[in-house]
Amino acid sequence: MKLSRRKFLKVTSGVVGGGVAAELGLLGVNTAAAAAKAGKVPIKTGRQVPSICPYCAVGCGQIVTVSDAGEIVDIQGNPDSPISQGTLCPKGAATFQLVKNEQRWTTVKYRAPGSDRWEEKPLDWAMHRIAELTKKTRDAHFNEFQELPDGKDGTVKKRVMNTYALASLGGATMDNEWNYLHQKLMHGLGVVYLENQARI
Numbered sequence: 001m002k003l004s005r006r007k008f009l010k011v012t013s014g015v016v017g018g019g020v021a022a023e024l025g026l027l028g029v030n031t032a033a034a035a036a037k038a039g040k041v042p043i044k045t046g047r048q049v050p051s052i053c054p055y056c057a058v059g060c061g062q063i064v065t066v067s068d069a070g071e072i073v074d075i076q077g078n079p080d081s082p083i084s085q086g087t088l089c090p091k092g093a094a095t096f097q098l099v100k101n102e103q104r105w106t107t108v109k110y111r112a113p114g115s116d117r118w119e120e121k122p123l124d125w126a127m128h129r130i131a132e133l134t135k136k137t138r139d140a141h142f143n144e145f146q147e148l149p150d151g152k153d154g155t156v157k158k159r160v161m162n163t164y165a166l167a168s169l170g171g172a173t174m175d176n177e178w179n180y181l182h183q184k185l186m187h188g189l190g191v192v193y194l195e196n197q198a199r200i
């Protein structure tokens with residue numbers, strides 16, 4: 001299709017102003033596939049609840065759509081938010097999957113010491129195993145006192161109440177509240193190596 005500059009400007013202004021499919025058709029773009037797909041995308045309706053993205057201190061606004069049955073059916077950016085004006089970063093845009101994700105694993109893979117194979121274990125089993133090993137390691141390596149430099153080329157014994165045998169590295173799906181409680185727990189245990197991917 002031969003397109004003059006005048007025609008191109010006319011057509012693209014139509015794309016911005018409305019009649020997108022028809023105007024793209026004039027540009028030689030086949031919109032049939034997109035139109036067929038769009039017809040099958042379910043429109044998610046329900047009560048819209050303003051909320052805040054749980055992931056970081058930016059605090060982007062979200063709208064959580066809730067069905068009559070009280071189920072979350074969608075989470076999108078809130079255009080009324082003065083902070084984010086409807087936008088969300090890729091992590092915030094995936095918040096719905098934090099709530100609902102049929103592909104989420106509900107078991108863990110465990111390889112026993114010395115074993116050459118992975119076993120499938122229930123999540124509760126893993127929780128108890130982690131708690132058991134955390135307590136055992138802390139009890140074996142807890143420092144009530146430690147010799148520390150006194151600033152005069154000597155050392156001084158100080159109460160430190162810590163352990164260097166445990167470390168905690170948080171992941172991207174830990175939200176603000178979880179991180180708050182987690183650092184409380186870790187500090188309570190005396191863990192000093194405490195870090196999170198999101199640096200919060």
Ligand code: SF4
Binds near residue numbers: 057088092
């Ligand atoms: S994680 Fe992304 S969307 Fe969520 S508050 Fe932070 S910047 Fe905003």
